[in-house]
Amino acid sequence: MLFTTFTFFIFLPIVLGLYWLFRKNLVLQNLIILISSYVFYCWWNYWFGVLLLFSSSFCFLITRLIGKTNHEKKRYYLLLFGLAVHIGILCYFKYFVFFVQSILTLLSFSHINIAFNPPNIVLPLAISFFTFHLIGYMVDVYQKKYSYSDKYFEFITHVAFFPQLVAGPIERASHLLPQFLKERTVSAPLFRDGLRQMLWGFFKKIVVADTIALPVNYIFLNYENLDAVTIATGALLFSIQIYCDFSGYSDIAIGCAKLMGFELFKNFNYPFFAQSATEFWRRWHISFTTWMNDYIFTPLAFSKRDWGVWGLMFATLISFILSGLWHGANWTFVLWGLLYGIAFAYEINTKKIRKRWAKTYHPDYYAAFSRLATFSFWVFTSMLFRSESLTHFWGLLNGLADFSNLKIPDIEPTIFLWPLLLITVEWYQRNKEYGLAIQDLPYYIRWTAYAAIIVAIFSSDNLNNQSQFIYFQF
Amino acid sequence: MNQKQQIILDLNEIFTDIIDEGEIMLNPETTANDIDGWDSLNHIQILAAIEKKYTFKFTLTEIQNLKNIDDLTNIIVQKTSA
Known part of the structure; x- marks a missing residue:
């Protein structure tokens, strides 16, 4: 079920109504979450639900075995077995065809040609997210950072918790599971805060991301016939689209969890204002970055x-290549990871000289230059995210390098208004939890802003258009 | 001055040198959130510098369970008195 559909707008009030009706009964509340989460997930395909149930049940069992024994070798082999099963499932669904095709391509360079008909494997939504959640928990139990859970019902419920299931934030059992074991309360300000954050998420996804998706799709599809300025504009718009799409999802998820009295990890912290690649990754998809870290x-x-x-x-490079692979079974993601690995290596080696530069030049100018350089690198690497293959990416680069026939992009100028508005608002709100955290402003300003956003959402053609969130494919 | 206080003074020097953001004054309750620049990259370099100074090796479990400077000094005391 998509957050941005009318189905969800009916689903959520029903779930919340039942959930708060039984506020005195924790078991029943958790049961409502469990059932609603599986309904939410199985809306796409009920087999996904079977896989989720198997993965979380298996993890529950293996961590109990790890936690109950003090025999170090046994604990270690149990961990290896658990990791092999989870990574094996992920590799089968996500990487099997990619690996086989990559090996066959390598063999073909030695004139060994083997025919391969790729099987039609449907990638279960959210598999990368919940697998990382479960692996993190298993390793924590093995390292005795967190004691194993013996509450099966609460355990599988916390894994399936629908706000965070499909595209994160990637939670840790140590943070989320205890919240399922105690009574939840929601004050009126917290409930309003949740609604406000959801509204901001809907705005970013429906009004900004889905609106700029139209020219982006056109440019990335027809790049061969377009000039460098148009391709660069497409890359710029896509880098904003993916941010609004994904951080919008996170805002809806975090806000939705607040309505039920849960706290999820913060996932974005205004990454476009980062002054280095290192800082960018402390602000972008934070739950994933900290997991990888x-x-x-x-x-x-x-x-x-x-x-x-x-x-x-070395560690940075490997971590980023794996990060790239996590995003998708495609060499474009590997190259994307490699580029960020190289950027980190550059920053590690130039730390002192960059500090000297910062002292030499006016701090504001240096900060502005660093932000621009970091953002430009993000725009450039985002092209890899959007490219279907390395050939596609290479074609885009060739288009960017061709300075003949330059022209003003044939894009409706109003398309640029939403991203500009968003970035301006985020700049002024950059010390707040999220862009629309305006609870301290006078009520007439707040309600004007809410009304304007609601009108923008409901007057948009993108509401209920079944456009998936980009990060669902990961 | 007791052993832990001396260790914190040594750590001040190591942190100041590696993080390179001006003088750093640690206390037992200090965490990574309290110090700008104490990120995962610097953290590894700090641990390597501590190992070199005190000539011992941390284990991965030890470093992953560190919460604040007090935890770090406790491990150093334990390792150096062993």
Whole structure:
């Protein structure tokens, strides 16, 4: 079920009504969440629900076994088995065809040609998200950072919790599971805050992202016949589209969870105002970055700490290539990860000199330049996100390098109004939790803003148009 | 001055040198959130510098369970007195 459909607008009040009707009964409230979450998820395909139930039940069992034994070797082998099953499921659904085709392509360079008819494997939505959630929990239990859960019902409910299930934030059991074990309360200000954050998320997705998706789709499809300025404009608009699409989803998810008295991780912190690639990744998809940091980067960098800066660069590069692969089974994502790995390596090695530059030039100018450079790099690398293949990306680069026949892009100028408005609002709100956190403003300003946003959403053609969130494919 | 206070003074030097954002004054309750620049990249370099100074090795579990400077000093005390 999509957040931006009328179905969800009917589904949510029913769930909330039942949920708060039984506010004195924690078990019943959790049962309502469990059933509604599986309804929400199975709306796409009920087989997805079977897979989710299997994965969370398996994780529950294996972590109990890990947690109950003190035999170190046994714990270690149980962890390996658990990881193999979860990663195996993910690889089968997401990477099997990609790996086989990549190997066959490599073999074809040696004139070994093997015919391969790729099986039609449907990628279950959210599989990358809930698999990472479960792997994180398993490793935490193994490392005794968090004790295993013996409450099956609450455990599978927290994994399936519908606001965060499909596209995050990627939660940690240590943060979310305890919230299922105690009574939830929602004050009137918190409830309003949840609604406000959801409204902001709907605005970003329906009004901004889906509106600029139209020229973006056209430009990325017809790039061969377009000039460099138009392609660059397409890349710029896409980089804003993906931000509004994904951070919009996160705002709806976090706001929705607030309505039920839950707190989810913050997932975005105004990434377009970052002054370096390192800072960008502290502000973009934060729950994923911290996951990669805790479970991939830190163990790798720690194991190679004797290599000094080289160890850091090695760990960064591997972490980013894996990050790229997490996003999709395509070499475009691998290259995207590699580019960010290189950017990090550059920043690790130029830390001191960049500090000197910052002192040499006026701090405001240097900050503005750094923001512009970081954002431009994001725009450039976003093209890889949108490209269907490396050939597609190469075609876009060729188009960008061709300075003949430059012209003003044939795009409706009003298309640019929404992104401009959004970035202006976010700049002024950059110290707030989210862009529409305007609870401290006078009521007539607040309600004018809410009314304007609601009108913009409902007058948009994009409402209920079944346009998926981009991050669903990951 | 007791051993833990001395360790915190040593840590001040290591943190100041690696983070390079001016003088850093740590206390037992200090966490990564309290210090600009104490990110995961600097964290690894700080741990490597501590290992070099005190000539011991951390384990991965030890570093992943660190919550604040007090936890760090406790491990150093434990490792150096072993």
